[in-house]
Amino acid sequence: MPGPGEGEHRLERSCLSPSSPGVGGWVGAGEEGRGDEGPGHRHPQLDIPRRTDHVPIVALPAIFQTALAPIRRQRFPAPGEEGSRTILFDIETLRSAAEVGGWNKAHRMGVAIGVICHLEEGRFEIFPETGVRALVDALRAATLVIGFNIRRFDYHVLSGYTGEDFSRLLPTLDLLEDLHSRLGFRVGMGHLAQETLGTAKSADGLQSLEWVRQGRLDLVEAYCRKDVEILRDLYLHGRREGFLFYRDKKRDVRLRLPVEW
Numbered sequence: 001m002p003g004p005g006e007g008e009h010r011l012e013r014s015c016l017s018p019s020s021p022g023v024g025g026w027v028g029a030g031e032e033g034r035g036d037e038g039p040g041h042r043h044p045q046l047d048i049p050r051r052t053d054h055v056p057i058v059a060l061p062a063i064f065q066t067a068l069a070p071i072r073r074q075r076f077p078a079p080g081e082e083g084s085r086t087i088l089f090d091i092e093t094l095r096s097a098a099e100v101g102g103w104n105k106a107h108r109m110g111v112a113i114g115v116i117c118h119l120e121e122g123r124f125e126i127f128p129e130t131g132v133r134a135l136v137d138a139l140r141a142a143t144l145v146i147g148f149n150i151r152r153f154d155y156h157v158l159s160g161y162t163g164e165d166f167s168r169l170l171p172t173l174d175l176l177e178d179l180h181s182r183l184g185f186r187v188g189m190g191h192l193a194q195e196t197l198g199t200a201k202s203a204d205g206l207q208s209l210e211w212v213r214q215g216r217l218d219l220v221e222a223y224c225r226k227d228v229e230i231l232r233d234l235y236l237h238g239r240r241e242g243f244l245f246y247r248d249k250k251r252d253v254r255l256r257l258p259v260e261w
Contacts, residue, residue: 086119087142088232091154092208092224094129106153107160111135112212115224117232124228126221132161139170146235148189148227149176173261175234179244182257187246193230195245195254196237202226235261 094110097103114127114135127135136158139145147154151174155166166172180186190201203223211219238244238259247254 083143084120085141085143086146087139087144088117088119088146088228088235089139089150089154090115090147090224090227090231091157092205092212092220093157094212096206096209103153106156109157110160111157112208113217113220113224115221115228117228119232124225126225128217132158136162139166143171144173145170146173146175146231148174148231150174151177173235175231178259178261179257182259183246189227189230189234192234192244192246195247197230197233199230199233201230 091114092112093106094112095108097106097109100106100108111127111129111132114132116125116127116135116138117123118125125135125138151167151172155170158164158166176186176189179192190204193199193201203219208220208223211217211223234244238261242260243256243258245254246257
């Protein structure tokens with residue numbers, strides 16, 4: 001299998017869709033004195049200095065400041081702002097979790113196809129495994145990388161080629177992570193696409209792996225590109241309208257999910 005960094009990736013046009021609070025003071029308390037006894041009460045012959053008043057701790061220890069501080073959402077640059085380079089990103093893998101020993105070993109899965117959308121430029125780029133280095137370079141040049149579960153999955157797959165922790169290196173908006181923080185549970189991209197955009201995913205990860213085994217990387221590419229298109233349209237809908245839709249399955253009710261992208 002060719003090593004990463006060899007070969008070329010392909011460019012395609014038309015990426016853009018046509019319709020397209022602080023914590024109060026914490027006071028530490030010392031042990032109080034017993035009655036009116038001074039330090040030399042029992043042994044007056046001893047020259048013991050007068051006890052000074054206890055000085056309270058008026059600031060939270062750093063560990064509590066971190067734990068109790070309100071969540072402050074990062075403000076991301078808007079598409080079209082001067083200097084903004086927004087990339088939407090997805091990859092499909094060569095191997096399944098079962099084949100590599102579990103989801104915690106995603107770095108062994110390998111890249112079958114990677115697709116990115118340069119939002120401001122309105123174009124797609126397609127990367128086979130031999131173009132992984134170019135894919136990583138494009139991500140590093142972005143002012144914002146957008147994906148769906150990329151912190152927990154896609155970045156780990158890429159780390160198998162570079163050994164880097166991309167979740168720390170790259171300015172990232174992970175839609176799955178953001179929506180989970182708002183809802184308290186996870187919602188799939190296919191569900192959001194159906195409820196918000198009225199469209200469905202073209203396939204799923206299992207089908208993509210089967211196409212890989214058959215050597216049909218053309219079908220894997222089409223599927224991956226379609227997922228990036230859905231990701232783009234969900235992101236732009238959230239920016240434009242300030243919400244997405246999801247369905248409460250227990251009540252069978254379509255609900256708005258406010259977002260701040």
